[in-house]
Amino acid sequence: MRTADVIVIGTGGAGMTAAYVAAKNGASVIAIDKMSYTGGNTLAAGSSMNASDPARQGQLTMEASEMSVIKNMLALEPRCELMAQWQADVRKDIEAYEANGDHYLYDSPALHALQTYVEGDYVGNPELIDLYAKSAPDAVTFLENLGTIWNHVYAGMGATWRRTHDVEQNLGPAGRCVRLSAAEGV
Ligand SMILES: Cc1cc2nc3c(=O)[nH]c(=O)nc-3n(C[C@H](O)[C@H](O)[C@H](O)COP(=O)(O)OP(=O)(O)OC[C@H]3O[C@@H](n4cnc5c(N)ncnc54)[C@H](O)[C@@H]3O)c2cc1C
Numbered sequence: 001m002r003t004a005d006v007i008v009i010g011t012g013g014a015g016m017t018a019a020y021v022a023a024k025n026g027a028s029v030i031a032i033d034k035m036s037y038t039g040g041n042t043l044a045a046g047s048s049m050n051a052s053d054p055a056r057q058g059q060l061t062m063e064a065s066e067m068s069v070i071k072n073m074l075a076l077e078p079r080c081e082l083m084a085q086w087q088a089d090v091r092k093d094i095e096a097y098e099a100n101g102d103h104y105l106y107d108s109p110a111l112h113a114l115q116t117y118v119e120g121d122y123v124g125n126p127e128l129i130d131l132y133a134k135s136a137p138d139a140v141t142f143l144e145n146l147g148t149i150w151n152h153v154y155a156g157m158g159a160t161w162r163r164t165h166d167v168e169q170n171l172g173p174a175g176r177c178v179r180l181s182a183a184e185g186v
Pocket of ligand 1: 033047
């Protein structure tokens with residue numbers, strides 16, 4: 001019988017990340033998948049990844065139409081407490097942005113969460129969306145530290161804000177970039 005400190009069920013991006021972090025911290029790891037191959041949907045993914053990223057977005061100029069998108073978001077009636085909090089956070093930032101006469105492309109986890117919730121027709125779980133938007137910048141850095149090269153930030157397919165990180169590597173189906181990066185240390 002094989003034993004390990006950590007058993008990870010599922011070898012997509014989430015499972016491989018968990019396996020990698022556990023192994024990196026000295027645990028022995030067994031990763032299991034129900035399929036005959038590893039990678040899950042992550043393997044098929046385009047690899048573009050949405051995250052607010054002040055360093056990269058700060059190099060871009062915000063269009064008037066983008067400011068209108070923010071103002072429209074702020075004018076909406078909040079549907080839950082977290083939405084009200086996201087709006088309050090963005091409002092405070094935008095007031096400072098305008099007072100400073102800034103022109104860079106504004107973004108924040110609060111705006112990312114707000115857009116995800118509103119443009120998902122309010123059906124998403126606000127707590128999970130909040131966690132997702134707050135964690136996304138760290139995920140970008142995490143993958144970068146594993147060797148992922150982010151090309152540029154743009155509004156990717158289906159995205160309504162220029163926070164999509166495009167991967168430079170060409171390793172076949174693009175999801176493999178993330179999968180192979182994550183697998184390196186396991
Ligand atoms: C065609 C396509 C393109 C996409 N493009 C993008 C993109 O560009 N950007 C983006 O952010 N997202 C994209 N996505 C979404 C993204 O791929 C998923 O959100 C992400 O891969 C989910 O990762 P995960 O680890 O949670 O799940 P998965 O990658 O699906 O991994 C789950 C794994 O668990 C295994 N599993 C499930 N149940 C069991 C069980 N009972 N026992 C053992 N193993 C089990 C599965 O076989 C699978 O390997 C795309 C998705 C698809 C399908």
